[in-house]
Amino acid sequence: MRNGIARFVLVLAAAALLPRSAPAQAGPSAKAAKVKITTPARGATVSGPVKVTLAATGVEIVPATDERAGTGHHHLFVDRDVTPVNDTIPRGVTGIIHLGRGQTEFVLDSLKPGPHQVIAVVGDWKHVPLKPLVTDTVRFTVKD
Numbered sequence: 001m002r003n004g005i006a007r008f009v010l011v012l013a014a015a016a017l018l019p020r021s022a023p024a025q026a027g028p029s030a031k032a033a034k035v036k037i038t039t040p041a042r043g044a045t046v047s048g049p050v051k052v053t054l055a056a057t058g059v060e061i062v063p064a065t066d067e068r069a070g071t072g073h074h075h076l077f078v079d080r081d082v083t084p085v086n087d088t089i090p091r092g093v094t095g096i097i098h099l100g101r102g103q104t105e106f107v108l109d110s111l112k113p114g115p116h117q118v119i120a121v122v123g124d125w126k127h128v129p130l131k132p133l134v135t136d137t138v139r140f141t142v143k144d
């Protein structure tokens with residue numbers, strides 16, 4: 001019995017020493033949206049064509065025609081920097097791909113052998129990047 005009380009006191013002491021848990025989120029909108037390029041794997045050496053697969057959390061991936069808050073669609077910047085984050089992501093530009101039908105994968109079929117970089121950015125129905133930025137970068141190599 002004495003042993004049990006000692007253990008209880010010890011647990012209390014340990015609990016007091018534990019760091020306070022993070023403050024509760026204000027609501028669903030406070031949850032930060034995230035995107036991850038799930039393939040190709042980081043640093044992988046792959047043969048072409050290269051299928052890029054995307055997984056988003058905290059944001060609903062929908063077609064660009066779906067004009068609702070809390071939604072967005074994927075954009076890929078292939079071997080180029082992202083455009084200014086407050087600007088509309090342009091169309092018809094080499095290396096910038098809008099997955100405007102709500103797709104979560106895209107096949108890059110014209111990458112030359114060598115190192116490449118893909119940056120994923122989730123943008124809203126106006127094609128403007130979400131804030132805070134929802135982005136992921138993967139570098140990989142296409143073999144000869």
Ligand SMILES: [Cu+2]
Pocket residue numbers: 064073074075089098099100123126127
């Ligand atoms: Cu777009």
